[in-house]
Amino acid sequence: MAQTMQERRLERAQREFNAIITPEILEEAERLHKCMSHVPPEEMFKPFTM
Amino acid sequence: MPGKSPQNKFIFPFSPTVNRLGPSSICGYLYEYLEAIGAKTCIHEPDYIDKDYLIDYSKFYSRSFEKVDKTTDRYHFFSLAFGQIKFKRALEKGDEGFFKKLQESYLGFIVVKPVRDIYKYRLIGKTVLATYPEHVGVDNRCFLTNEHKASLYGIPLKLKTLPFQQKDNAVGVCATVTCWSAQFPLMHLFGTPVLSPVEVTERAVACPTIDARNFPSDDGLTLSQLKYYFNSLDLETEFINPKPNAGSPQTSREDIIADAVRAYIELGLPIIATLNLKGTNDYHAVLITGYRHTYGKVREIYVHDDNIGPYHHIKPNRQGKFSSWREAGTNGCKKEYELQRLLVPVYPKIRLSFGKVYRAFLQFKRGTEAFVKSGTYPKGTRTELFLTDIHRYRKDLLTRKFDGKNDIVREPAARFLWVIRIQNKGKPIRDYVLDGTAIYPNRIIWDIEFKNP
Numbered sequence: 001m002a003q004t005m006q007e008r009r010l011e012r013a014q015r016e017f018n019a020i021i022t023p024e025i026l027e028e029a030e031r032l033h034k035c036m037s038h039v040p041p042e043e044m045f046k047p048f049t050m
Numbered sequence: 051m052p053g054k055s056p057q058n059k060f061i062f063p064f065s066p067t068v069n070r071l072g073p074s075s076i077c078g079y080l081y082e083y084l085e086a087i088g089a090k091t092c093i094h095e096p097d098y099i100d101k102d103y104l105i106d107y108s109k110f111y112s113r114s115f116e117k118v119d120k121t122t123d124r125y126h127f128f129s130l131a132f133g134q135i136k137f138k139r140a141l142e143k144g145d146e147g148f149f150k151k152l153q154e155s156y157l158g159f160i161v162v163k164p165v166r167d168i169y170k171y172r173l174i175g176k177t178v179l180a181t182y183p184e185h186v187g188v189d190n191r192c193f194l195t196n197e198h199k200a201s202l203y204g205i206p207l208k209l210k211t212l213p214f215q216q217k218d219n220a221v222g223v224c225a226t227v228t229c230w231s232a233q234f235p236l237m238h239l240f241g242t243p244v245l246s247p248v249e250v251t252e253r254a255v256a257c258p259t260i261d262a263r264n265f266p267s268d269d270g271l272t273l274s275q276l277k278y279y280f281n282s283l284d285l286e287t288e289f290i291n292p293k294p295n296a297g298s299p300q301t302s303r304e305d306i307i308a309d310a311v312r313a314y315i316e317l318g319l320p321i322i323a324t325l326n327l328k329g330t331n332d333y334h335a336v337l338i339t340g341y342r343h344t345y346g347k348v349r350e351i352y353v354h355d356d357n358i359g360p361y362h363h364i365k366p367n368r369q370g371k372f373s374s375w376r377e378a379g380t381n382g383c384k385k386e387y388e389l390q391r392l393l394v395p396v397y398p399k400i401r402l403s404f405g406k407v408y409r410a411f412l413q414f415k416r417g418t419e420a421f422v423k424s425g426t427y428p429k430g431t432r433t434e435l436f437l438t439d440i441h442r443y444r445k446d447l448l449t450r451k452f453d454g455k456n457d458i459v460r461e462p463a464a465r466f467l468w469v470i471r472i473q474n475k476g477k478p479i480r481d482y483v484l485d486g487t488a489i490y491p492n493r494i495i496w497d498i499e500f501k502n503p
């Protein structure tokens with residue numbers, strides 16, 4: 001079945017995007033997410049009293 | 051007291067207001083703030099029934115031995131100068147023209163509660179005040195705002211802003227009132243309920259984390275309880291550590307706080323900042339409510355700090371970052387806070403986290419910087435990251451020129467979108483639009499190159 005214009009545009013955009021956001025960058029993104037979102041357990045229990 | 055007859059003098063010029071609000075430092079701040087936004091006239095509405103205070107009263111104060119009033123005083127402010135005779139005449143005539151002028155000059159209201167703090171100063175309740183002006187020369191200010199309505203003797207008044215109130219050690223301190231303010235944009239975006247401070251604390255302490263009393267609640271809430279509170283509203287919580295350098299050398303020169311503030315305020319999401327007073331074990335929570343920027347470079351952050359007031363300015367530190375904040379303390383000495391973490395309540399369908407998309411954003415940012423160096427992009431070209439929804443984004447696209455517009459705006463897309471935008475002096479050059487409901491930052495929805503005149 002012939003590709004629609006939207007599918008062709010999306011395929012080209014995804015190809016160009018994948019050339020910039022490589023699998024290595026995606027792995028680094030996972031690591032950064034873990035570092036950024038991790039809260040040490042002791043910090044979770046410090047009361048905000050001010 | 052119920053049944054009090056209307057007072058004779060209820061409208062007065064703005065200047066004596068400071069004496070009416072009270073002598074606390076927060077009242078001093080509010081007075082200066084109102085002066086800065088151009089207040090000229092004040093109307094005093096006695097015996098005002100404030101819903102938030104009434105719930106706090108019914109759940110806490112009504113069971114005290116001490117007699118506590120259940121009504122408040124509400125003060126309305128206007129940038130128009132007018133006197134009592136003119137106002138009364140307009141009420142008598144039903145003067146629509148004058149009411150329209152009142153609406154146009156409305157700067158909001160402050161509720162003063164009958165309950166007092168340890169220094170015997172009356173506490174400031176729901177405060178709905180106009181924001182600073184949006185434009186200042188080439189700079190722009192962006193605020194978290196929604197429409198708030200007030201009725202003054204039947205005159206409809208409205209304002210786009212974010213409510214503030216002071217902490218009340220009986221029913222909730224900083225974290226409680228920060229959550230209370232955060233509820234308003236969340237209600238607007240996701241239809242979540244708006245609870246009074248005592249109800250916010252009640253819900254949060256259902257997650258027991260500290261061996262302290264729940265009420266009086268001067269022992270405060272913990273981060274775990276804040277998470278529990280937002281989860282109880284069926285929202286997810288995103289935590290952002292502004293200094294993840296050990297695990298990610300790419301971020302060491304970035305100001306993650308400024309980038310996160312811009313990213314989330316675009317959609318209208320509240321951001322809670324948790325702070326540690328340096329050299330102490332004291333922790334504080336405030337709500338980030340806006341920022342000032344020059345073509346995308348953040349110059350100031352605005353916060354609702356229940357110890358200071360609404361829209362308090364935070365300047366970057368000597369390194370040009372917002373990771374530590376300096377405040378004027380008592381006796382002229384400076385207090386320094388370290389920003390520990392940002393907490394953003396998000397709709398569960400926003401699955402692509404800031405941390406994941408931030409790494410992709412940095413890759414495009416480095417590329418843009420190289421293009422500026424090589425002269426491909428003009429000087430001043432910047433990359434920015436923001437979260438938006440399909441409705442807002444399509445609305446923005448309609449104002450712009452690009453190839454395939456007629457097809458793109460009609461194509462189906464995810465409800466939430468992360469946009470990596472390359473722009474010069476506020477004019478977008480290119481947008482990489484990612485699926486915000488995806489788990490990984492690898493699903494592009496659109497890549498749009500704009501035509502600038």
